[in-house]
Amino acid sequence: MITNHLKLLVGGVQLRDGVVTVTDVLGRILTRAGLYVLAMERGYASTIYGAHQYDPMVIAEQPPVSWGDPALDILVALDYDSNPDASQQPNRDTVLRHGSHLKDGGVLVYDSSTGEIPTEALERRGIKVFPLPARNIARDELKLDVVKNMVAVGALFRLLEFDRDVTLLRKLVEERFMRKGQKVVDTNLQAARRGREVVETVLKARGWTGTDYHLEPRPVTEPRLLISGNEALSIGAIQGGCRYYAGYPITPASAILEFLEEHLPKYGGRAMQGQNERESIRAALGAAVAGVRAMVGTSGPGLSLKVEEFGVSGMAEVPIVIVDTQRAGPSTGMPTKSEQADLSLVVFGGHGEIPRIVLAPATQEECYTMMIDAHNIADKYQCPVFFLTDLNLSEGRKVVPEAVFTQTAVRVDRGTLVREEDLRRDGAYKRFALTPSGISPRLVPGTLGGIFKVTGSEHDERGFVSTDPATRKAMMEKRARKMETYLREDAKPPQVFGTPDRKPVLVGWGSTRPVLLDAQQRLRALKIEAAVVHFTHLWPFPTDVAKAVLGRASVIIAVEQNFSGQFADVIQSQSLLPVRRIVKYNGLPIYASDVVGGVEQILQDGITHVRVGTEAPAPVRVSEGD
Amino acid sequence: MSEPNVTKSNGQSTVRAAQKPSAKLWDENATPRHRIQWCPGCGDFGVLAALKMALTKQEVTPANLLMVGGIGCSGQIRNYLNGNAFHGTHGGALAYALGAKMSRPDLTVIALAGDGDTFAIGVENFVHVCRRDPGVMLVIMDNGVYGLTKGQHSPTHGRGMDIKEWSEESPPPFSPLRLALTAGATFVAQSFSGDPKHASEIYVQALQHKGFAMVNDFSPCVTYNKFNTYDWYREHGEDVSASHDPANLDAAWELLNDFDRRGRLPLGVVYRHPRAKKAVNRLPLWPEELQGADVRPLLQLFR
Known part of the structure; x- marks a missing residue:
């Protein structure tokens, strides 16, 4: 029994x-x-x-x-x-x-x-x-x-x-x-x-x-919720001070739009269904320029359409949180199947070079807590903050203690937002003032004593368009400096489970953490000791911290739900450590058994890539002729 | 070729009279006039003058103004006068303005863009902003060409030209006013930057309008459009008669048909009919307004 x-x-x-x-x-x-x-x-x-x-x-x-x-x-x-x-x-x-x-x-x-x-x-x-x-x-x-x-x-x-x-x-x-x-x-x-x-x-x-x-009921010691990632992150957005949301209907992000359309107005906010993906992000950027915490949500195809605005956010230093509930691409791909294949797009997508921050929660709990952080970070660093979930995490539900939502300390920190009294004290206001941290004082329109000119064209400290070589150099470096400040002050290091020394290390990001921990236990039963290193703060890549941990491994194995091993490529290019890959891209979730099988193959055969889930599940044998 | 009307004829005295008390106000936090990068005689100078007059008349203060500039020569206007300004991607001006106004109804939000920005790459936003009807004024500096990229044709190119055969590459111009009416705009007007006084009167009405106000301003490109010149617009433009009832949609369509039949271009307010709309407040944005939101009622949904 x-x-x-x-x-x-x-x-x-x-x-x-x-x-x-x-x-x-x-x-x-x-x-x-x-x-x-x-x-x-x-x-x-x-x-x-x-x-x-x-x-x-x-x-x-x-x-x-x-x-x-x-x-x-x-x-x-x-x-x-x-x-x-x-x-x-x-x-x-x-x-x-x-x-x-x-x-x-x-x-x-x-x-x-x-x-x-x-x-x-x-x-x-x-x-x-x-x-x-x-x-x-x-x-x-x-x-x-x-x-x-x-x-x-x-x-x-x-x-x-x-x-x-x-x-x-x-x-x-x-x-x-x-x-x-x-x-x-x-x-x-x-x-x-x-x-x-x-x-x-x-x-x-x-x-x-x-x-x-x-099944037998257990004593209920605390209130618990059955909640999906989309729902948890929407509540996180409200709690974190987001008051403007725009989204175009797309699977699996639509649930965020529906939830916020219903509930954001209760908190004084507005949620708008865009007429297209570009209107959504542009309206959200407009709201952010006007001083309101803003967010958009979409999935792969919609994200591709928004790429031009990543640059506006990065260059004009307009904070925005961009949720990408990843689904299987490319193009329309498999709209109702999960994948982790948009990492390269959010890390590298767009012309030119901008500061950008990529976060990827692993669980429903983190969808809530990290969403609050995402809005604070966006305000502090005044750049796009990408929030990567995937279909399984977005729509999948699990039981979470209500205390996660009620006990987490929440602080709404709007960064360097200046007020009238600051302007009176500091004299001439410069929206893009060159600072050691790279972060400049931000102004809400309507604040007496300050005017901003904000543009996606290269500009001087006051925001007027400039192609002066010295100004360009100083501004590129100022924006890049924000990412150094971020790595120093806000980037969270990867979580390490077990000791990586001279052992195989399984590396993952986003929603696969539970699978890696499950696989770690199953491997232990097979007398294979492996460590798990899981990243939620993916970009800018914390090279020094990552290298210190991963450099101790006997073999680094990235487990990802995509074809090429996009995060493995990031690790390899940033840390110069060779990374092997277990990848799955057939639309089904990664199972712990997939990881165990992949690790065994890599350890036995020394291969670099394991592509799991290729054989179709055998149909049940039934006697025909009925 | 004539210069814009700003410094000439009977427009002159009014321009000076309106600008004088506050000329300094609008010149602060702006590119100095001698460094303005428009060709001498550019129609956009007239729009700039008319805009300053209208904003002054409406007692808008630079701190409460948010200008969203389009891409192109026209969008640079945002830096040529005092006030907060934003400038993003090509075709996006109205969508940024939409989000800004939805969030901050307390601000005066105006979008300033060209005909290519509004009717080619940005037409998706134009059509739906007409429907959404945010309290945003849009001034389109319509010159029929892409000036900043050296004169390629825009969707309004070919206006008044006697062209016998059209092609897919070079189709006939379309009518901004007809598109606006079709899309459900609640304020549709046309002005001529060669007559800034008249233009400023239309801008004033646009700024007073509770909803989306579209003003298509003929703003000649003296460098790349040698056909639709100041003289050509003076010859073909005609004020909308005082007897026209702008609140009547049928009358608006009839007016456009009548002007088209006569080969004339209407100058003035063609349609104005404010829509009943929900009242909205400024969205919360200060930390003290955002801190401590009580999400417990939402959690109940998942127990």
């Missing part, structure tokens, strides 16, 4: 089957029951209706280290009919796609409304199969098609022996549906009851006493 430790996957046809409704209800209830949920993979397609959708979820008693590997304990297939995407497979699509990942002794629940499917191969592996005519129960008995999700939830809770008295489910259903009336609440609860009954019938018929899996 396994208690409070499993990986579950719910699959079905997008929009039609309500995959996310099931995982959302599960996630909320399990969070309230004191369990930890990690739902970092989002399997959906860039269509609204029809494609296969799946939502995996790790459930545990302690915060899970990472989302683990593809292996599943429980598979819930909601398709009751053919998927338009795979029409030859009525109600078998999810099972065909994910059945092979079910562990021996696992559990399969599938919608049998349109007939039973062949599952002998799975049953030979000790997998317990529960046919559940959820759609028929909802449509024919309850006369409400949409409650078929609730039939599935009821069935799941029964086989996990969870919430037997239905208190948790009832509370959630009442919260969600009471405004639609008692009848809707009752129908939902009836649906769950019917799901439980079907499971009981199967158990009885098969002579099973239960499954190997079991």
